Amino acid sequence: MRIIHLSDTHLDRTDAPNGRGVNATESLRLMLGELRHQRDVDAVFVTGDIADDGAVEAYTTARELITEFARRWNAPVFFTTGNHDEREAFGKVLGSGHLAADGTERAEAVVGSARGERAAVSEVGGWRVVTLDSLVPGKVHGWLGDEQLDWLRGVLATPADAAHGTILAFHHPPLALDVETQRVFGLRNPDALADVIRGSDVRVVLTGHFHLQLFGLLARVPVWVTPGVVNRIDLTTRPGTERAVRGASASLVELGGATGPMFHTFHARDPRAHETVYELDEERTRELIERYAGADESRNS
Numbered sequence: 184m185r186i187i188h189l190s191d192t193h194l195d196r197t198d199a200p201n202g203r204g205v206n207a208t209e210s211l212r213l214m215l216g217e218l219r220h221q222r223d224v225d226a227v228f229v230t231g232d233i234a235d236d237g238a239v240e241a242y243t244t245a246r247e248l249i250t251e252f253a254r255r256w257n258a259p260v261f262f263t264t265g266n267h268d269e270r271e272a273f274g275k276v277l278g279s280g281h282l283a284a285d286g287t288e289r290a291e292a293v294v295g296s297a298r299g300e301r302a303a304v305s306e307v308g309g310w311r312v313v314t315l316d317s318l319v320p321g322k323v324h325g326w327l328g329d330e331q332l333d334w335l336r337g338v339l340a341t342p343a344d345a346a347h348g349t350i351l352a353f354h355h356p357p358l359a360l361d362v363e364t365q366r367v368f369g370l371r372n373p374d375a376l377a378d379v380i381r382g383s384d385v386r387v388v389l390t391g392h393f394h395l396q397l398f399g400l401l402a403r404v405p406v407w408v409t410p411g412v413v414n415r416i417d418l419t420t421r422p423g424t425e426r427a428v429r430g431a432s433a434s435l436v437e438l439g440g441a442t443g444p445m446f447h448t449f450h451a452r453d454p455r456a457h458e459t460v461y462e463l464d465e466e467r468t469r470e471l472i473e474r475y476a477g478a479d480e481s482r483n484s
Contacts, residue, residue, distance in 0.1 A: 229249060426459060
C-alpha cells in the first residue's frame with residue numbers, strides 16, 4: 184500500500200499570496216507537480232487545515248487539484264478537518280472526506296456527534312480507512328469526543344482484512360516533542376485514543392498540524408506527522424521562539440511487507456525554499472500559548 188500524505192495546505196479563497204507572502208495554492212500546485220512521477224500510488228491523504236479560513240472556494244480548489252492529481256492512478260482521496268477548517272463548508276464540498284478519484288463519494292459509513300464531529304470509514308485495497316475529526320471550533324488544539332471514540336471502538340471490534348488492517352487519519356498529533364507549542368496545540372486526549380486502538384488492527388496513524396515531520400508510537404501503533412504544504416516549521420531556533428520557512432513538503436507512506444510501515448519526506452524544489460515566512464520571539468510565542476492553552480474539552484465530550 185503506497186500513500187501520498189499531504190497536510191496543511193491552508194488554501195484561501197484567492198489564488199494570491201497570503202498576508203505572509205506565500206501563495207498557498209501555488210505551493211500545492213508545486214508539490215503535486217513534483218510528485219507526478221511517483222509510481223503505484225494507492226491512495227492520497229490530506230490530514231486537515233485544507234482551508235486557511237474555511238472558505239468554500241478553498242475546498243473547491245483542493246478538491247479539483249488533488250482529485251486531478253490522484254486520477255492518474257485512479258486513487259481515492261481522503262480528507263480530514265483541521266483547526267483552520269469549517270465543518271459546514273468542508274461537508275458541502277468534500278462530503279464525508281472519502282472521495283473516489285473522480286470526486287464522487289465513496290464512504291461506507293459516516294457518523295456525526297452532538298458536538299458536530301464527522302468521522303467516516305471506507306476500504307481501499309483490503310485496508311480499512313478511518314478518518315476522525317479532531318477539530319475544536321475556535322481553538323488550535325485537538326480533541327476526540329467520547330461519541331467519536333465509542334464509534335471508533337465499535338468499528339475496530341471487527342478486524343479488517345486479516346492480511347492488512349486499519350489506517351487511522353486525523354489532524355492533531357497525539358504525541359509531541361519537548362516543544363511547548365506542540366504540547367499545547369496537539370491532541371489533548373491522546374490517552375483516550377490509545378485506550379481505543381491498543382491491541383486493535385490499527386497499523387498506522389497519519390496526522391499533520393505541526394508543519395514538520397515527526398514519528399513516534401501510541402499504544403505501540405506507529406504515528407506519522409507529515410510536514411505542511413504551505414510552509415515548514417524550523418526547530419533550529421532558540422527555545423521558546425518559532426520560525427516558519429518557505430518550502431512545500433509531503434510524505435510517501437508504505438504499508439505492508441516485511442519492513443512496513445516506512446515513511447519518506449519529499450521537499451519541493453522551490454527556489455525560495457528556507458526563506459523566513461514568519462518568526463516569533465519569546466514574548467509573542469508566550470502570548471499565543473497563553474491565549475490558546477485554556478482547559479481541555481473533557482467536560483464537553
